[in-house]
Amino acid sequence: MHDFAPPQSPGVGMNATSSPIADPDAESIRNDVGRALAEDMGSGDVTADLLPESRYATARVVTREAAILCGQKWFDDCFKALDSRVSVSWLVNEGSAVRAGETLCEISGPVRALVTGERSALNFLQTLSATATVTAAYVNAIRGTRASILDTRKTLPGMRRAQKYAVRVGGGKNHRMGLHDAILIKENHIAAAGSIGAAVARARLLHPEIMVEVEVEDFSELREALEAGVDRIMLDEFELDELMQAVVEVDGRVPLEVSGGVGIDRVRAIAETGVDYISIGALTKHIHAIDLSMRIVLE
Numbered sequence: 001m002h003d004f005a006p007p008q009s010p011g012v013g014m015n016a017t018s019s020p021i022a023d024p025d026a027e028s029i030r031n032d033v034g035r036a037l038a039e040d041m042g043s044g045d046v047t048a049d050l051l052p053e054s055r056y057a058t059a060r061v062v063t064r065e066a067a068i069l070c071g072q073k074w075f076d077d078c079f080k081a082l083d084s085r086v087s088v089s090w091l092v093n094e095g096s097a098v099r100a101g102e103t104l105c106e107i108s109g110p111v112r113a114l115v116t117g118e119r120s121a122l123n124f125l126q127t128l129s130a131t132a133t134v135t136a137a138y139v140n141a142i143r144g145t146r147a148s149i150l151d152t153r154k155t156l157p158g159m160r161r162a163q164k165y166a167v168r169v170g171g172g173k174n175h176r177m178g179l180h181d182a183i184l185i186k187e188n189h190i191a192a193a194g195s196i197g198a199a200v201a202r203a204r205l206l207h208p209e210i211m212v213e214v215e216v217e218d219f220s221e222l223r224e225a226l227e228a229g230v231d232r233i234m235l236d237e238f239e240l241d242e243l244m245q246a247v248v249e250v251d252g253r254v255p256l257e258v259s260g261g262v263g264i265d266r267v268r269a270i271a272e273t274g275v276d277y278i279s280i281g282a283l284t285k286h287i288h289a290i291d292l293s294m295r296i297v298l299e
Contacts, residue, residue, distance in 0.1 A: 021174045024073075024161045032162060033077040036120040045116040057111040057296045061104045061122070064291040068136045069096050069104060070169045071128030074162065078121035083113035095132070095169045104292075114296055122292050127156070128166040130287040135170025138267055138280060147271035147278050150175045150257070154281035163284045175279055183207060184234070185214045196221060200228035215259070222246060226253065235275070236260045243273040 024032075063069075072094045079086040086109030092098055104125075107114060138149045149172040155163045164174045176182035185199045193199035196214055203212045214225040215234040219242075225233050235246055237260040250256055257277035258270050270278055 021161075021164060021177050023165055028161055029073050029077050030081070032124070032159070033074060033081055033120070035158060036123065037078065037081060037117070040120050041116065045112070048112040048116045051111050051115070053110070053112060055111045055298065056109065057114055057298045059107045059114050059118075059294050059296040061107070061125070061292055061294045063098050063100060063102055063104055064293060065100045066133075067098055067129045067290045068132040068170050069094060069098050069125075069129055070132035070166045071125040071162075072105075074124035074128065075105075075121045078117040078124065079107065079109065079113055082117050083110050085109045086113050086117075097136075107294075111296065111298065118294050122294060124162075126289040126292050127159070127287065128162060128169075129290040129292075131163050131166035131284055132170035133290065134287055135167050135172040135283050137264060138278075138283070139171035141264055141267050142271035142278070145268075145271035147275055148173050149267075149283075150277050150279040151283050152259075152279050152281045153178065154285040156284065167283055170283075172283065173277075181210070183210055183212045185212070187215065187217070190214075196224045197228045200225075200230055204229075213257070219246070219249070222249070226250065230254060232257060232277075234259050234279075240269055240273060243270065243275060247274040 069092055072090060076088050079088060086107060088105055088107050090105045091103055092105075098104065135149060135151075142149065149167075151164055151167040151172060151174055153160070153176070160177070164177065167174060176184065183203045185193075185196065185203065189199055190196055193202065196216075200212055200214065203210075211231045213232040213234055214221075214228070214230045215236050216222045216225055217236050222233060222235070232255045233250070234257045235243060238246060238258065243256075243258065246256060255276040257279055258275050259279045262270060262278055262280050263282075267278060267280075
């Protein structure tokens with residue numbers, strides 16, 4: 001999973017529902033960073049207090065493994081929030097494929113700020129790079145097919161916008177941002193509403209401007225969803241032969257999305273059935289943080 005083609009450039013990206021999801025703005029990033037620093041520092045960094053207040057230092061961040069780099073803005077803001085005199089000089093761009101042993105950036109400023117911000121800054125960088133890296137692996141695995149890789153709402157609490165940004169940096173696309181920007185009718189909704197048709201009719205009445213997707217578990221539900229006039233159908237836990245049959249039966253009338261237990265070992269086979277989207281919770285919840293190291297040299 002470490003052979004990467006260049007991912008898409010980060011930026012405002014269309015999600016796979018109805019509207020673009022913008023990159024996290026400055027306020028959103030400051031809020032993320034503020035929560036992280038408050039959690040880590042509490043009433044203050046009592047270990048940093050041992051260091052001379054006037055001492056300056058330089059630090060370098062090195063990656064110990066190959067990755068897609070993501071999270072520079074969060075990294076920078078961790079230090080800026082602590083001391084405006086800290087400067088970060090990046091040697092690689094956001095979204096770049098980096099090699100094990102590569103130096104990512106150099107940081108200069110008061111040593112107290114460097115040691116206090118180190119952990120929070122690296123936490124953001126290693127986590128968002130992990131999501132971008134995993135996404136890039138899945139995107140590369142299905143390259144040449146018609147399918148797109150989507151994320152889900154299975155994100156780290158409080159980090160959804162950041163992780164969805166990282167998915168785009170890795171070349172994937174976003175599903176809905178949350179419960180407000182698209183309707184996804186699943187088994188519990190269907191049971192409570194009485195039927196797929198009843199749930200879809202109510203959705204059209206209450207929110208006519210919002211995309212309506214229905215998750216189906218068999219072909220009878222698939223046909224009911226088509227009859228109800230949904231905008232997209234999610235095929236949950238379908239076998240490969242069933243996916244191919246569904247593609248033939250739907251015949252392009254609505255996009256088809258695959259969900260449930262998709263691993264890197266079978267994502268190519270799923271994409272080759274002709275489906276439009278493959279949503280993968282592992283992009284944001286089963287991630288392996290990228291191994292980064294920050295070392296300080298006193299000036």
